[in-house]
Amino acid sequence: MNDIIIETKNLKKNFGKNEVLKGIDFTASRGEVVCIIGASGSGKSTFLRCLNLLEMPTSGDVFYEGANILDKSTDQYKTRTKMGMVFQQFNLFNNLTVLQNCMIGQTSVLKRSTTEAEDTAMKYLDTVGMSQFVNAKPNQISGGQKQRVAIARALSMEPDVLLFDEPTSALDPEMVGDVLNVIFSLAKSGFTMIVVTHEMDFAREVSDRVVFMDEGVIAEEGPPEVIFNNPKNDRTRAFLTRILNKNGLL
Amino acid sequence: MILLDMVPQAEWTFWKWVEFFALDKWPEFLTGAGVTLLISITGTIVGFIIGLLVAVFCKIPVKATDSFVKTAFIKFFKFLMQVYIEVFRGTPMIVQAMVIYYGTASIFHYSMNRLFAGIFIVSINTGAYLSEIVRGGIESIDKGQFEAAHTIGLRHGQMMRHIVLPQAIRNIMPAIGNEFVINIKDTSILSVISVTELFFTSKSIAGTYYKYFETFIITSIIYFVLTFTVTRILRAIEKKMDGPSSYTMLENQDAAVIKELD
Numbered sequence: 001m002n003d004i005i006i007e008t009k010n011l012k013k014n015f016g017k018n019e020v021l022k023g024i025d026f027t028a029s030r031g032e033v034v035c036i037i038g039a040s041g042s043g044k045s046t047f048l049r050c051l052n053l054l055e056m057p058t059s060g061d062v063f064y065e066g067a068n069i070l071d072k073s074t075d076q077y078k079t080r081t082k083m084g085m086v087f088q089q090f091n092l093f094n095n096l097t098v099l100q101n102c103m104i105g106q107t108s109v110l111k112r113s114t115t116e117a118e119d120t121a122m123k124y125l126d127t128v129g130m131s132q133f134v135n136a137k138p139n140q141i142s143g144g145q146k147q148r149v150a151i152a153r154a155l156s157m158e159p160d161v162l163l164f165d166e167p168t169s170a171l172d173p174e175m176v177g178d179v180l181n182v183i184f185s186l187a188k189s190g191f192t193m194i195v196v197t198h199e200m201d202f203a204r205e206v207s208d209r210v211v212f213m214d215e216g217v218i219a220e221e222g223p224p225e226v227i228f229n230n231p232k233n234d235r236t237r238a239f240l241t242r243i244l245n246k247n248g249l250l
Numbered sequence: 251m252i253l254l255d256m257v258p259q260a261e262w263t264f265w266k267w268v269e270f271f272a273l274d275k276w277p278e279f280l281t282g283a284g285v286t287l288l289i290s291i292t293g294t295i296v297g298f299i300i301g302l303l304v305a306v307f308c309k310i311p312v313k314a315t316d317s318f319v320k321t322a323f324i325k326f327f328k329f330l331m332q333v334y335i336e337v338f339r340g341t342p343m344i345v346q347a348m349v350i351y352y353g354t355a356s357i358f359h360y361s362m363n364r365l366f367a368g369i370f371i372v373s374i375n376t377g378a379y380l381s382e383i384v385r386g387g388i389e390s391i392d393k394g395q396f397e398a399a400h401t402i403g404l405r406h407g408q409m410m411r412h413i414v415l416p417q418a419i420r421n422i423m424p425a426i427g428n429e430f431v432i433n434i435k436d437t438s439i440l441s442v443i444s445v446t447e448l449f450f451t452s453k454s455i456a457g458t459y460y461k462y463f464e465t466f467i468i469t470s471i472i473y474f475v476l477t478f479t480v481t482r483i484l485r486a487i488e489k490k491m492d493g494p495s496s497y498t499m500l501e502n503q504d505a506a507v508i509k510e511l512d
Contacts, residue, residue, distance in 0.1 A: 052401055054397055054400065054401065056314065072315050076315075077403045077405065078403070080400065080401055080402070080403045081402065081403035083401070084401070084402075085397075085398075085401040087394060087397065087398065089392075089394050090394075091392075091394035091395055091397060091398035092395075092398070093395055093398070093399075093412075093413045094395070094417060095413065095416040095417045095420075096412075096413070097497075104402070104404070104412055104413070105402035105403060105404065108404055108408045108412065109402060109403040109404060109408075131500065132499050132500045133497070133499065133500075134500060135497040135498050135499075135500075136497040137493070137497065140496070140497055150398075153398075153402070154401075154402075157402055157403070
């Protein structure tokens with residue numbers, strides 16, 4: 001587990017005068033599942049988006065497999081294909097069918113042949129249970145189905161890491177389970193994943209490590225049992241009490 | 251050209267004159283309408299291509315990691331594009347026609363083919379408008395799809411070609427149709443440089459007999475038929491672009507089963 005795949009050093013991000021990330025030191029090892037929790041506005045999503053440079057960090061470094069991806073010499077496009085991302089709002093390509101959504105990156109970026117791309121896409125659509133819907137357009141399927149296709153799209157690029165940005169926050173409650181099941185089985189199959197989530201039960205179940213972010217810093221991190229049952233930081237405790245009370249779980 | 255045994259008489263009624271023009275002068279009207287259609291179709295298509303190129307170019311992101319030369323080059327051309335758009339939107343097409351046609355004649359001592367000049371003027375004028383319309387179309391695509399395209403590693407051009415433009419073009423089809431209809435009507439101003447389109451032809455016919463109302467009644471009907479037909483055709487194309495409203499499910503697969511990864 002000491003094979004470090006992603007590392008950030010003193011990562012900072014400002015939006016104008018607003019300092020969102022105040023120096024984050026973070027590592028993720030190969031095969032590790034890390035959940036990032038924290039209140040809205042604590043910088044979780046911004047941090048995740050800095051990892052694949054959807055947001056340019058204001059300062060600090062991001063290392064992927066030891067190489068600084070902010071260096072001019074690093075091929076950012078290539079690094080991005082190694083990090084699959086699943087968004088809160090799915091962000092499927094609306095003009096393409098489910099199958100084409102999973103193929104476009106393979107044929108355009110990885111230069112795979114159409115048949116190979118189709119086979120790969122079908123394999124992962126099968127994994128997420130969406131292979132029946134290959135001919136559908138995104139606006140013809142439900143939110144939960146869209147998110148499963150989005151996961152298959154990310155998987156089709158056969159990335160080393162999967163980043164999830166609140167994958168269930170935009171879903172109807174009855175669809176959350178389907179998507180979480182998919183992510184859960186991926187986690188158990190040994191994928192490296194970094195998941196920003198508000199689903200505390202899920203985070204407790206799935207993660208090897210939980211990171212609690214508060215006001216732009218990592219306030220506490222550790223194994224889920226410790227974070228959820230015996231948090232050391234007062235702010236972690238306050239956050240967990242608040243969110244678990246709201247869910248009627250405490 | 252007298253096709254019928256009709257010799258114009260001074261005592262003819264309004265309708266008799268209309269009948270005369272319709273039956274006797276239809277080849278001229280038809281040729282005029284043909285030229286009008288040729289200029290407006292070519293002008294709209296070329297203008298659309300210009301619009302696409304300009305809008306896509308202006309959307310190229312300048313990254314902090316780009317070299318100085320590349321950044322300067324992109325910025326300079328973006329500036330040129332802005333000048334082009336502002337100048338051609340900010341002056342009347344009738345004035346542009348005069349300046350371009352007589353300008354090339356007096357500066358280069360070269361007299362452009364009038365039809366070519368007409369197509370050229372309509373194209374670059376339409377291009378300026380459509381650049382802005384395409385820009386609006388690109389900006390109508392939600393930011394999330396751009397981000398998703400970036401995360402799977404698509405380059406700017408690939409993203410535009412496969413994802414953004416197909417949706418943007420569908421969204422701006424009504425505006426393109428608008429521009430097309432405007433072009434059909436506005437080619438009439440090319441009569442100032444003697445392009446023999448429908449308006450110029452009508453004016454000649456009317457001038458020959460001093461019958462303006464009678465001639466232009468026919469002309470207006472032709473313009474309306476042209477624009478109405480074009481509008482209907484574009485509506486049909488939009489429908490086609492939308493694709494089927496339903497999809498076929500593949501069978502013999504259990505969607506509920508979520509298989510383990512191998």
